[in-house]
Every structure is written in structure tokens, then in C-alpha cells.
Amino acid sequence: MSNQGNHEASNQGISADEIALYDRQIRLWGVQAQEKLRSAKILLVTCKALANEIAKNLVLAGVGSLTIIDHEPVTEIDLGAQFFVSQETIGQNRAEAAAPHIRAMNPRVLLNIDTDNVHTKPPEFFGAFDITIATDLDFMTYTNINAACRIASRRFYAAGLHGFYGYVFADLISHDFVIEREKSNVSSHGQETPTRSIVGIATKRENDKVIELVTKREIYSPLLLANSSPLPEEFTRIARKKKQVTPLLSCLRALWEFQRTSNGKLPTFSRSELEVFTTLVNERHRELQLDISSIDSSFLRSFLENLGCELSPVAAFLGGSLAQDVINVLSLREQPLQNLLLFDGEKNIAPIYPLHPIFPPQIEHMASGEHHTTTTTSLPVLNSIPSNGVGP
Structure with missing residues (x-):
């Protein structure tokens, strides 16, 4: 791990220079909030487009220290939406390539670069940070890091980007x-x-x-529980609201389940994997008590075609939203994210769903055997996705 940047002792009061530097934001949230920010230790996992935006916002806000861990090298694919890397940095470690640009944004922030694979880190590693932000990882890696943060009583965020779609999850305990x-x-x-x-x-x-x-x-609830929890009754009680629940929620849950059983990989366009994924979406949609008519093959096709892609505008929105929530949490001001934000860039919507293992009455009745009604309606199975994105 390498340390970069200049950092004043966090136990000293905020200086006149810092008041001048952060004048605009101090006017917004006050000196005490700024002092909380300057003593915060943040861990950012994976340095891709979404993490670029998060790092930029947190460093400019003046957090105490930022540690970025990423073991992957820069590739040509990274040049599409990541603004801390360039053609000249291809082959270099992704976090190390970004470090000089991040440090230049605010030399007062202590910047640590760790080139280890996050999977090799013991649980106690995450206890050294006030907040861990894990980005663009598979579901099991998220839940393992989340569990380590819970053991250490540390806050955790998970966020990911898939083309026009994305998400932010918060577990502040x-x-x-x-x-x-x-x-x-x-x-x-x-x-x-x-x-x-x-x-x-x-x-x-x-x-x-x-x-x-x-x-x-x-x-809050950890991601493992939130991912299997029902929607609050306010989203399912009224038919109109139930139809407004984005099918992105079912698709994301299906994606995480697919990754759980396939060693973290994304589904491909093969017939067998498309059938498996479609079945998973169908199951998750029903578990959420959503109308099958609210999701169709065109949305599934769009979601699958966007997997693994990075788009700068979506990264900017999600990264800015997450960073602002972190600032609010550290400063103990404003309502924090509770607990899953989804973003659909095609419809330009960003609903927030509070997912917790609190079961509404109808689910409790079903669990106790009082309700046995089921539906046989199924989602259409996607057998193939043309490369041009035009479906049958």
C-alpha cells in the first residue's frame, strides 16, 4: 500500500486556510460538519467510472483520508467513461494511474493506494475505515464485505453501474x-x-x-437480508403504485442470484444462460408480489445488453448521489438513503425502496398456510438477443 498526499493532524481544529478553501460548503453545512469530514477515513473498492465520480466528490469535499483498493490494470475499455486514466496509462494499475489526478484535486486529503485483490483482505481490514464503499463487485463479495463491516460496526455502501442502469445500497447499521x-x-x-x-x-x-x-x-439491514426482503406495503397495497415499481429491482435481484451460483460472472447471450436468467427474473418478480405485466422481454433485453457497460452521465448521477449521502451521514445532517436507490437512465427515474425483513400481513398469511392462491402466468423466455438490440 502506498501513501500519497499531505494531511494535517485530524485532532487539530480546522484552520483558517481550510475555512477559506471550503468556504462554500461550510456555508451549507457548517464548520462542525466540515471537521467531521476532515477526520473521516473512507475505503473505496474498485476504481472504475463510478468510483471516479465518488472519489472526485469526496476529495473535493475534504474528507480526511481516502483509500482506494484495486488490483486490476487499465485496459482500453476503461478509457470510455473513466476520466482519471488515459491511453498512456494502459497496463498500469487502475488505482495507481488515477492517484495523481485525485491528489491534484485536493492535496490536503491523505490518499492511500492499495493494489491488493480485495478478496485477499481479512475481515479486520475493513474495521480501519469509518465507511466502506464497494463498487462494481459481485453479490457475494458485497455481502462478505458488508458482514465484515457489520462485525466492526462500520458503515457500508454497495454501488454498481450497468450502462443506463445502476444502484446504490446503504447499510448504516x-x-x-x-x-x-x-x-x-x-x-x-x-x-x-x-x-x-x-x-x-x-x-x-x-x-x-x-x-x-x-x-x-x-x-438498517445488511444487503443479504435486504435482497430477500419484501417491498413495503405502501408499494404493493395500491394497484397503481404496484405497477410503478421498476422491473429493474427484479432484474437486479436475478442478476445477483445468477452471480451467486456462477462464481460472480455476468450472464452471456447463450440460450441456456438467457433461460436461466429469465426464470430468475420471473421468480424474483413474483416474490415481490408484482404484476407480471409490469415487465416484458424488451426490458429484459435492454437490461442484459447494458450489463458491464459504463456511461459517464449515469456514473455522474450515481456517484454524486452516493457521495452526497456519505457527506450527510458523516455530518449527521439530513435524511440518509434508506436503503436501495435504483436508477433507470432510459426512463430517467431513481426510486428508493426501503427493503427490510418486515413482512406485510398478506405474506405472513401465505407463510402460515392461510393463502394458497398462486398464478401460472410466466414471463416470456428470451432465447436469444441479436447484437443490434432488435428483438423478435
Whole structure:
């Protein structure tokens, strides 16, 4: 592992130079929040297009240290959407090639480059960081890192990019944050959602207004549980809302299941793998209690054709969203992501689904044998995908 960059002792107060450098963002979130950022240790796994955007935003925000781990070399494919590498860096380690450009953005941030394969790291490795952000990995690697972070009581994010599609998942274990609002005559409820509660309220006076400082607590689930959890009843109770649930959720779950049983590989366009993947999507769609009519072969074709691709605009959106959430979490301000954000660049939508093992009544009834109704409707199986993207 190599260390690069200059870094002042994090136990010292923020300097006048730093106040001048970060003036705009200090005006947004205050000096105390900036001090929390400058002492934070972040781990970023895999240095591809999405990680480029995350690193850029976190370094410019002034985090204390950023460690990037990636054992892969730069290839020609990386030049399409990654702005920290170039033709001259082909063959170099991807993280080492990006390091000079990241360091130049903000020399105050301590930049560490690790060229090991993340699979060789012991669980205690992840305990050295306040937040681990794992990008563009397979499902089992995500869950293993997530488990290591949980053991060490460290926050975890998983994020990935597949062409026009992408996702961000957050497991903050238990996270407290403060919301400022003008005092209302309506009393606050202690339990706002199944995962969010109010744990304290303080007040202050600003001019002629009384401002409430409301401390809220969000409880999270690890990715392994979230991936097998049902949608909240608010998404399935009303037929109109159920139809609006993006089929990307079923496709992503099917992809992760495919990877789990195929040593992390992506499905190819072979007939056998297309049939397996289609069956997995069908199963996941039903598990989520979604109407089979809300997904069709054209969406499956589009999703499969985008697998493994990188698009700069999608990377910019997802990377910016994740980095902003990390900043909010570190500064203990604003509502954090709870807990899965999906992005469909073709429809330009980014819904957020809180996925937790909290079963709505109808699923509990089905589990207890009170409901036995099933459907025999199936998704069409994709037998082949033409290279030009035109389906039958």
C-alpha cells in the first residue's frame, strides 16, 4: 500500500486556510460538519467510472483520508467513461494511474493506494475505515464485505453501474441524524416509519422563530437480508403504485442470484444462460408480489445488453448521489438513503425502496398456510438477443 498526499493532524481544529478553501460548503453545512469530514477515513473498492465520480466528490469535499483498493490494470475499455486514466496509462494499475489526478484535486486529503485483490483482505481490514464503499463487485463479495463491516460496526455502501442502469445500497447499521425545522403545533410521533424513530428534540430561538433540532434514528439491514426482503406495503397495497415499481429491482435481484451460483460472472447471450436468467427474473418478480405485466422481454433485453457497460452521465448521477449521502451521514445532517436507490437512465427515474425483513400481513398469511392462491402466468423466455438490440 502506498501513501500519497499531505494531511494535517485530524485532532487539530480546522484552520483558517481550510475555512477559506471550503468556504462554500461550510456555508451549507457548517464548520462542525466540515471537521467531521476532515477526520473521516473512507475505503473505496474498485476504481472504475463510478468510483471516479465518488472519489472526485469526496476529495473535493475534504474528507480526511481516502483509500482506494484495486488490483486490476487499465485496459482500453476503461478509457470510455473513466476520466482519471488515459491511453498512456494502459497496463498500469487502475488505482495507481488515477492517484495523481485525485491528489491534484485536493492535496490536503491523505490518499492511500492499495493494489491488493480485495478478496485477499481479512475481515479486520475493513474495521480501519469509518465507511466502506464497494463498487462494481459481485453479490457475494458485497455481502462478505458488508458482514465484515457489520462485525466492526462500520458503515457500508454497495454501488454498481450497468450502462443506463445502476444502484446504490446503504447499510448504516444504526444512524442518528439531526433535522432542523420550525416548531409546529402538531406533536411529533416517536415512530415515523418501521425503521425511523425520533429519539430527541431540542429547541433554539432564531430571531422570532422557535427552531426544533430533531434527532432521528434509522435502523438498517445488511444487503443479504435486504435482497430477500419484501417491498413495503405502501408499494404493493395500491394497484397503481404496484405497477410503478421498476422491473429493474427484479432484474437486479436475478442478476445477483445468477452471480451467486456462477462464481460472480455476468450472464452471456447463450440460450441456456438467457433461460436461466429469465426464470430468475420471473421468480424474483413474483416474490415481490408484482404484476407480471409490469415487465416484458424488451426490458429484459435492454437490461442484459447494458450489463458491464459504463456511461459517464449515469456514473455522474450515481456517484454524486452516493457521495452526497456519505457527506450527510458523516455530518449527521439530513435524511440518509434508506436503503436501495435504483436508477433507470432510459426512463430517467431513481426510486428508493426501503427493503427490510418486515413482512406485510398478506405474506405472513401465505407463510402460515392461510393463502394458497398462486398464478401460472410466466414471463416470456428470451432465447436469444441479436447484437443490434432488435428483438423478435
